Amino acid sequence: MKMKKFKRHLKKYWIEYLLLTILTVFTLVFLYPFYLLVVNSFKPTSSIDLSIITIVNNPSSLPSSWNFKYILNYIEVTQYFLTLTVSLIVTILSVGLLSVVSSLVAWMLVRRKSKTSTVVFLILVAAMLVPFQSIMFPLVRIMDTFSLRNIPGLIFMYIGFGMPFTVFLYHGFLKGVPKDLEEAAYIDGANLWQIYKSVVMPLVAPITVTAAILNAKWIFNDFLLPFLILGTRDGWTTLPLALYKARSAAGGQYGAGYDVIFPGILLNVFPIAIVYFIYQRKIVSGISEGAVK
Amino acid sequence: MNIYKKNFYWIVIPAMLIFFVVMILPFLLGFAYSFMPWRGTYFDPNEPMFMGLTNYVRLFSNPELLRSFAYTFELVVISIVLQIGLGLALALAVSKLTYGKGIFRSALFLPNFIGGIVLGYIFAFVFNQLFSEVLFTSEDSFFNYMLQDRSKHIWAMSMMLAWQSVGYLMIIFLSSLNSIPKHLMEAATIDGANSFQRFRHVTLPLLMPAITISLFVTVSGTFKVFDQNLALTNGNYDTTLISLEIYKIAVRDSKHDYGVAQAAAFIFFLVIAAITISQVAYTKKREVEM
Numbered sequence: 104m105k106m107k108k109f110k111r112h113l114k115k116y117w118i119e120y121l122l123l124t125i126l127t128v129f130t131l132v133f134l135y136p137f138y139l140l141v142v143n144s145f146k147p148t149s150s151i152d153l154s155i156i157t158i159v160n161n162p163s164s165l166p167s168s169w170n171f172k173y174i175l176n177y178i179e180v181t182q183y184f185l186t187l188t189v190s191l192i193v194t195i196l197s198v199g200l201l202s203v204v205s206s207l208v209a210w211m212l213v214r215r216k217s218k219t220s221t222v223v224f225l226i227l228v229a230a231m232l233v234p235f236q237s238i239m240f241p242l243v244r245i246m247d248t249f250s251l252r253n254i255p256g257l258i259f260m261y262i263g264f265g266m267p268f269t270v271f272l273y274h275g276f277l278k279g280v281p282k283d284l285e286e287a288a289y290i291d292g293a294n295l296w297q298i299y300k301s302v303v304m305p306l307v308a309p310i311t312v313t314a315a316i317l318n319a320k321w322i323f324n325d326f327l328l329p330f331l332i333l334g335t336r337d338g339w340t341t342l343p344l345a346l347y348k349a350r351s352a353a354g355g356q357y358g359a360g361y362d363v364i365f366p367g368i369l370l371n372v373f374p375i376a377i378v379y380f381i382y383q384r385k386i387v388s389g390i391s392e393g394a395v396k
Numbered sequence: 397m398n399i400y401k402k403n404f405y406w407i408v409i410p411a412m413l414i415f416f417v418v419m420i421l422p423f424l425l426g427f428a429y430s431f432m433p434w435r436g437t438y439f440d441p442n443e444p445m446f447m448g449l450t451n452y453v454r455l456f457s458n459p460e461l462l463r464s465f466a467y468t469f470e471l472v473v474i475s476i477v478l479q480i481g482l483g484l485a486l487a488l489a490v491s492k493l494t495y496g497k498g499i500f501r502s503a504l505f506l507p508n509f510i511g512g513i514v515l516g517y518i519f520a521f522v523f524n525q526l527f528s529e530v531l532f533t534s535e536d537s538f539f540n541y542m543l544q545d546r547s548k549h550i551w552a553m554s555m556m557l558a559w560q561s562v563g564y565l566m567i568i569f570l571s572s573l574n575s576i577p578k579h580l581m582e583a584a585t586i587d588g589a590n591s592f593q594r595f596r597h598v599t600l601p602l603l604m605p606a607i608t609i610s611l612f613v614t615v616s617g618t619f620k621v622f623d624q625n626l627a628l629t630n631g632n633y634d635t636t637l638i639s640l641e642i643y644k645i646a647v648r649d650s651k652h653d654y655g656v657a658q659a660a661a662f663i664f665f666l667v668i669a670a671i672t673i674s675q676v677a678y679t680k681k682r683e684v685e686m
Contacts, residue, residue, distance in 0.1 A: 119492060122489045123493060124491055136518050139526070143521075162521070162530060206413075209406055211400060212408070220404070226420075233419065234450050236643070237664055238419060238661075240658060241423075241429060242660075244425070249417075262418075264418060266415050267415075296405050324510070346517070371511070375509050379518055386505075387498075387502060390564070391568075
C-alpha cells in the first residue's frame with residue numbers, strides 16, 4: 104500500500120526530483136573553487152617529500168594541519184588590515200556619496216521639466232556607452248595635473264563614473280512617482296532638504312539598495328583604476344591591487360607563489376562573502392528589482 | 397511648485413562638474429590626442445603636432461590589434477550563447493522547484509561578487525594545476541593546459557566568465573519568469589498547447605525584456621574584460637583581448653605610443669556604442685506589450 108502511494112508520488116514529482124538532483128550536482132561542482140581556496144590557504148606550495156600534502160601535488164585534499172602560517176604571512180606582507188580599511192573607506196564613501204548626489208540629480212531632472220534637464224539626462228545616458236579604456240589615459244593625465252592621484256581622487260572618480268548609471272536607475276524609478284506627497288510637504292512649509300530627507304529618500308529606498316549593491320560590488324573589486332592612479336609603488340592601496348602586487352612579488356610565472364596567492368585570494372573573498380551571507384536576501388531581491396526596471 | 401526651479405542649478409551644476417572632469421573632459425582630450433604624437437606625458441617633438449589620421453593608419457597596420465579585436469568578438473559570441481543559455485536553463489530549472497529556490501539562487505549568485513583579478517588567479521590555478529596536472533593529464537585532452545593555446549584559451553576564458561555571470565543572469569530571468577501571470581499559462585494549456593509550445597509562444601515572448609537586459613550585460617561586460625585577461629594569462633600565448641591590447645600599446649610597448657592607443661580606444665568606443673545601440677533597438681522592437 105505504502106509502496107503504491109510512493110510510486111504515485113514519484114510519478115507526479117519525478118521531474119522535480121530529477122531537477123533537484125541535477126541542480127545539486129551542478130551547484131557542488133560550481134562551488135568547488137571556493138573549497139579549493141579554503142583548503143589551499145593552509146598548505147605549502149610544493150615539496151620534494153611526496154608524503155607531505157602540498158598545493159601542487161594534492162590540490163583537493165584537506166591540509167594535514169590547519170596551519171595559519173601562510174595567512175598570517177599574507178596579512179603581514181600586504182598590511183592586510185590597513186588595506187582592508189582603505190578599501191572599505193573608499194567603497195563606503197563612494198557608494199554613499201553616489202547615492203546622495205545621483206538621487207538628488209535624478210529628482211531634479213524628473214521634477215523640473217525643461218530643455219536643459221532633457222539634455223543633461225541624454226548626456227548621462229550616452230556616457231554609459233563609453234568604455235573605461237577609451238578615457239583612462241587622458242584621465243590619469245588630468246588627475247595628475249590636479250594632484251588627485253591618491254585615495255580622495257579615487258573616490259572623486261568613482262562618483263563621476265558611477266553617476267550616469269546611478270542617475271539612470273533613480274530617474275527610471277522617480278518618473279513613476281507622483282509629486283503629490285512632495286507638494287503636500289511643501290504646503291506644510293517644508294524646505295528642499297526636509298522634502299528630500301523625509302519624502303524622497305524613503306520613497307527611493309528600494310532603488311538605493313539596488314544601486315548600493317551594484318556600485319559596492321564594482322568599486323570594492325575594481326582593479327584597473329587604482330592600478331592606474333595609485334600604481335604599484337608603496338603606500339596606501341586597495342585589496343585587489345595589494346593581491347596583484349603580492350602575486351608579482353612572489354615571482355615565478357607558474358607554480359611558485361601559490362602559498363601567497365591562495366591566502367591572498369581567501370582574504371580578498373572573505374569580507375565579500377561575509378557581507379553576502381548576512382544580507383543575501385536583501386541582495387538577491389535588490390538585484391531582481393533593479394533588473395526589471 | 398517653484399522649489400524645483402529655484403534649486404535645479406545649484407544641485408545639478410556641481411554634480412555635472414564632477415562628471416565633466418571625470419568623463420567628458422578625458423573623452424574629448426582622448427579624441428584630440430588620437431590625432432597627435434602623444435607619449436603620455438609629453439608630445440613627441442619629432443612629429444608634427446597635428447598628424448591627421450596617421451595614428452589610425454598605424455593602428456590598422458598593426459596586426460596584433462586586429463587579432464585581438466577579432467579574438468574579442470569571438471569571445472563575445474561564445475559568451476552570449478554560453479551565459480544566456482546557461483542562465484536561462486538554470487532559471488527555468490530553479491523556478492520549477494517547490495523547495496530550495498533560495499539556496500540555489502544565493503549559491504549560484506555568489507561568484508558574481510568576486511573581482512576580476514581574484515577570479516583570474518583562481519582559474520589560472522584551476523586550469524594550470526587542477527585540470528592539467530590532476531584531472532586531465534593526457535596531452536591529447538582538450539582540457540590539458542588550456543591557457544597555453546590561443547584556441548583553447550578562449551574556452552577557458554568563456555568558462556571563467558560564465559562562472560562569474562550565470563548567477564546574475566539567472567536572477568534576471570527568475571524575476572522575469574515570476575512576473576508572468578499564471579492565467580496565461582492556464583489559457584494556453586486549455587487551448588491544447590504542449591509544454592514546448594507554451595515555452596515558445598508564451599514564456600519566451602514575455603522573457604524578451606529580460607533577454608534585452610542580459611544581452612546588454614553580457615556584450616558590454618565581455619567587451620570590457622581586462623582584469624580577468626591580465627590575471628589569467630597576462631596576454632601571453634597570443635591571448636590578448638582588446639582592452640588589454642590598448643593598455644599594452646601605450647604602457648608596455650617600448651615606443652609608449654599613447655596616441656596610437658588613444659586611436660584604438662576611440663575605435664573601441666565606436667564599436668561598443670554601435671553594437672549596444674543597434675542591439676537594444678532591435679530587441680526592444682521584439683518585446684511584447686502586456
